[in-house]
Amino acid sequence: MIRPMEEKDLPEVLKIEQNSFASPWGRWAFLVELKPPGYCFVYEKEGNIVGYLVLRIIKDEAHLMNFAVHPEWRRKKIGTQLLQFGINFCRNKGVKSVWLEVRANNLPALSLYQKMGFQTRGIRRGYYQDTGEDALLMELLLEEENERG
Numbered sequence: 001m002i003r004p005m006e007e008k009d010l011p012e013v014l015k016i017e018q019n020s021f022a023s024p025w026g027r028w029a030f031l032v033e034l035k036p037p038g039y040c041f042v043y044e045k046e047g048n049i050v051g052y053l054v055l056r057i058i059k060d061e062a063h064l065m066n067f068a069v070h071p072e073w074r075r076k077k078i079g080t081q082l083l084q085f086g087i088n089f090c091r092n093k094g095v096k097s098v099w100l101e102v103r104a105n106n107l108p109a110l111s112l113y114q115k116m117g118f119q120t121r122g123i124r125r126g127y128y129q130d131t132g133e134d135a136l137l138m139e140l141l142l143e144e145e146n147e148r149g
Helices: 007-020 027-033 078-092 107-115 142-148
Strands: 002-004 038-045 048-058 061-069 097-103 119-124 135-141
Touching: 002 078, 007 027, 007 038, 007 048, 007 061, 027 038, 027 048, 027 061, 038 078, 048 078, 061 078, 078 097, 078 107, 078 142, 097 107, 107 135, 135 142
Parallel strands: 061 097
Antiparallel strands: 002 038, 038 048, 048 061, 097 135, 119 135
């Protein structure tokens, strides 16, 4: 079940965050996104939060700010379902494009984003402060998707 994230969910969300990223977000970063223009969702399964998605929507553009699935629940289509939910949410809000940055060597994430129709639009050199790694800037045009689908 996918539902809006609440402040009471943050302990579980933070555990997933810390198990997923070398430079995890802190509690305050999630608190900021819990109200518009931020929109946060959690994926609950068997009474536990197993994934989450954080979007920021400004006018007709969305930015995927944060997205993760608990390591034990990966490769079970949860990420695909969560991302599709986020895309549909954006479409319903009148968003025309969804943007994100992803580590250039994060092949599982790149594969998912490409499968969902995101296209690489550029490179942000040295974007990740923890490693100096580049980020790929990716975009999903929802209008094009609507024309295709």
